[in-house]
Amino acid sequence: MLIDTTFALRGPSGTGVYLERLIAALRGLDVEVVEASDPAGRALGGGRGRVLDLAADARWTQVDLPRLAAMAEADLIHHPQPARAGRRAPAQVVTVHDLAPERIPECFDARQRRASQFVHRAAARRAEVVIAVSQTTATDVMARWGVPADRIVIARHGPGQEPGAGSLERGSPRHLLYVGDDEPRKNLALLLAAHRRYRAAVPGALPLVLAGSARAHADGVVVVERPDPERLAELYAQAAALVHPSRYEGFGLTALEAMSAGVPVVAARSPGLVEVCGDAAMLFDASSTEDLASALAEVASSAPLRRDLTERGRRRAAEYSWARSARAHLGAYERAAVARPRVLPPRRRPRPGATPRERG
Numbered sequence: 001m002l003i004d005t006t007f008a009l010r011g012p013s014g015t016g017v018y019l020e021r022l023i024a025a026l027r028g029l030d031v032e033v034v035e036a037s038d039p040a041g042r043a044l045g046g047g048r049g050r051v052l053d054l055a056a057d058a059r060w061t062q063v064d065l066p067r068l069a070a071m072a073e074a075d076l077i078h079h080p081q082p083a084r085a086g087r088r089a090p091a092q093v094v095t096v097h098d099l100a101p102e103r104i105p106e107c108f109d110a111r112q113r114r115a116s117q118f119v120h121r122a123a124a125r126r127a128e129v130v131i132a133v134s135q136t137t138a139t140d141v142m143a144r145w146g147v148p149a150d151r152i153v154i155a156r157h158g159p160g161q162e163p164g165a166g167s168l169e170r171g172s173p174r175h176l177l178y179v180g181d182d183e184p185r186k187n188l189a190l191l192l193a194a195h196r197r198y199r200a201a202v203p204g205a206l207p208l209v210l211a212g213s214a215r216a217h218a219d220g221v222v223v224v225e226r227p228d229p230e231r232l233a234e235l236y237a238q239a240a241a242l243v244h245p246s247r248y249e250g251f252g253l254t255a256l257e258a259m260s261a262g263v264p265v266v267a268a269r270s271p272g273l274v275e276v277c278g279d280a281a282m283l284f285d286a287s288s289t290e291d292l293a294s295a296l297a298e299v300a301s302s303a304p305l306r307r308d309l310t311e312r313g314r315r316r317a318a319e320y321s322w323a324r325s326a327r328a329h330l331g332a333y334e335r336a337a338v339a340r341p342r343v344l345p346p347r348r349r350p351r352p353g354a355t356p357r358e359r360g
Contacts, residue, residue, distance in 0.1 A: 001031070001032070001033060001034070001074055001075060001076045001077070001078055001333055002033075002034045002035075002036055002065070002068060002069045002072055002074040002076070002077050002078070003019070003023060003033055003034070003035055003036070003077075003078045003080070004036055004037070004038075004061075004065060004077065004078065004079050004080060004083070005019050005035045005037045005080075006037045006038040006060070007019060007080055007081060008020065008037070009037055009038075014097065014160075014251075014253050015081060015097070017160040017253065018080060018095070018097075018133075018157060019080055021157070021158060021160065021322045021325075022325060022326060022329065023035065024322070025158075025322040025323055025325065025326035026326045026329065026330070028323065028326070029323075029326055029327070029330060031326075031333075034068075034072045034074060036064075036065065038057075038060040038064065057083070061079075061083050061084065061085050062085060062086040063086065065077055065085045065089065066085050066086045066088045066089040069085070069089055069090055070088070075090055075091065075333075075337045075341075076091040076092060076093060076128075076333055076336050076337055076340075077089055077090060077091075077092050077093070078092075078094075078095070078329075078333070079092065079093070079094045079095065079123070079127075080095050081094070081095065081097070081120075082094045082095075082096055082119070082120035082121075082123040082124050082127075083123050084122065084123040084126055084127070090340065091128045091336040091337055091339060091340035092126075092127050092128055092336070093128060093130075093131060093332055093333060093336050094123055094124055094127045094129075094130055094131070095130075095131040095132075095133065095155075096124060096130055096131070096132050096133070096137055096141050096250075097133050097137065097250045097251065098133075098136075098137055098140070098248065098249060098250025098251070098272065099116065099137065099140040099141070099145075099250070100116075100185055100248050100249075101113045101115070101116035101117075102116055102117060102140075102144055103140065103248050104247055104248050106184075107183070107184035107185040107247070108184075108185075121144075121145045124141060124145050124147050125145060125146065125147055127151070127336075128151070128335070128336035128339040128340050129151055129153055129332045129333075129335050129336040129339070130147050130151055130152045130153070131152075131153050131154075131155050131328075131329060131332050132152055132153070132155070132250075133154075133155065133156060133250055133251045134154065134156060134250055134251045134272055134275050134276070135154060135275060136251075136271040136272040136275050137250040137251070137272070138154050140250075153328060153329075153331060153332040153335070154328065155325050155328035155329050156251070156276075156320055156324070156325060156328075157253055157256065157320065157322070157325055158256075158320050158321040158323070158324070158325055159253075159256050159257045159259075159260035159261075159317055159320060159321075160253045160256070160257040170237050170238075170262065171238070173206060173238065173239060173240030173241075173300065173306070174206070174207075174238040174239075175206050175207045175208065175209045175222070175238060175239060175240070176195070176206050176207070176208045176209070176239065176240055176241055176296060176300065177208075177209050177211060177235055177236065177239035177241070177242050177243065177258075177263070178191060178208065178209065178210050178211065178212075178214065178242070178243050178244075178245075179211045179212050179232070179235075179254050179258075180212045180213075180254060181212055181213040181214055182213070182214040182215060182216075185246060185247050185248055186245070186246050186247075187245040187246055187247050187268065187286060188210075188245070190245050190287075190289055190292060191208070191243060191245045192208075192216055192218060192221065194245075194290075194292035194293040194296060195208045195218075195220065195221070195293070195296065196218065196219075196220075197289060197290070197293035198293045198296040198297050198300075199219070199220050201293070201297065202297050202300070202301070205220065205300070206240055207220045207221065207222050208220060208221050208222070209221075209222045209223075209224055209235060209239070210222070210223050210224065211224045211227050211232060211235050212225075212226060212227075213225070233261070236258060236261045236263050237261070237263075239258075239263050240264065240299055240300045240306060241263065241264040241265060241266045241282070241296075241299045241300075241306070241309070242254065242255065242263050242264070242265050242266070243266045243267075243292075243296070244258075244265060244266070244267040244268060244273060244281075245267075245268050245284075245286060245292065246268055246270065246273065246286075247268065247270060247286050248270050248271075248272065249270060249272035249273050250272045251272050251275075251276060252272050252273040252275075252276040252277065255267055255273055255276055255277055255281065256276055256317055256320055258313070259277070259280060259281075259313030259316055259317040260313075260314070260317035260320075262310050262313065263310070263313070264281075264282070264299055264305070264309035264310055265277060265280065265281040265309065265313055266281065266282045266283075266284065266292075266295050266296065266299055267281040267282070267283055267284075268284060268285075268286035269283040269284060269285060269286060270286055276316075276320075277313075277316065278316055279312065280309065280312035280313045280315070280316035280317075281309070282299055282305075282309060
């Protein structure tokens with residue numbers, strides 16, 4: 001199969017982690033994978049408010065991808081975000097991570113909402129198979145986009161944390177940790193307000209570390225810009241908890257990687273995070289500064305609570321793996337290939353008297 005890996009060029013992202021881990025796991029199952037990236041994809045934006053340049057994307061999806069698929073004799077194309085190649089393309093599979101622009105439209109601009117409601121929905125409806133990263137996303141795809149259940153395969157992610165990060169020795173906690181960016185749905189403003197309230201109420205309160213692309217200038221807040229895997233592993237090992245305040249997630253990869261690394265998780269009570277974490281996280285109301293401040297104070301001060309969350313988190317994280325995800329993807333690919341088998345072009349009959357070279 002051919003996988004569009006353009007998103008891996010657009011800077012650190014959950015989609016980039018997904019592509020990297022999935023492709024490695026598929027190759028571990030001896031699946032032949034061809035990677036294809038739009039050379040212009042690196043310039044198509046990234047970070048907060050990212051909206052793909054649909055006009056520039058059209059040539060890649062409508063012309064170049066089908067051509068590359070034909071050259072590779074691929075049985076199908078896998079789009080890691082909803083997209084649709086031209087008519088000459090083989091069977092197509094799309095991954096839907098979430099429907100955040102439709103679930104919380106106030107956090108996205110009009111172009112992003114329209115892309116989700118029209119472009120992405122149309123691609124999902126026309127794909128042979130839709131891969132949903134969670135039951136939460138599958139339910140949204142059925143309810144909001146009208147994709148029937150028999151064309152949806154749920155393939156949950158494995159942990160995104162680098163191997164070995166969970167084995168680092170954990171001493172006394174030095175900070176609370178947030179990993180991610182500051183796009184509106186991530187709810188960073190609520191976290192900063194809750195941390196201020198926690199610091200005002202608790203002597204010797206732990207600082208808050210923002211790791212990734214999020215920025216804030218406030219007392220007790222430390223920014224670690226885009227840490228490499230080794231530094232991120234250290235931040236996890238020194239954290240009293242990972243705090244995940246997002247208002248909506250289709251999956252919650254950051255929460256899973258924290259649980260895998262043995263870090264307690266304090267998470268917003270939103271469907272995707274509840275699905276991933278189950279009873280292994282300390283949940284709070286995503287609209288309540290007071291609720292989150294109380295949770296921060298409790299997890300920072302209680303070693304028994306942290307040990308309990310760590311144990312439950314590791315058990316929960318063990319239920320997820322990229323090998324399981326790859327097997328689910330393989331099932332989706334097989335279903336798509338059966339639904340729309342690749343048709344080889346007819347072999348031309350050589351004209352009478354043709355030379356061996358003309359006969360091919």
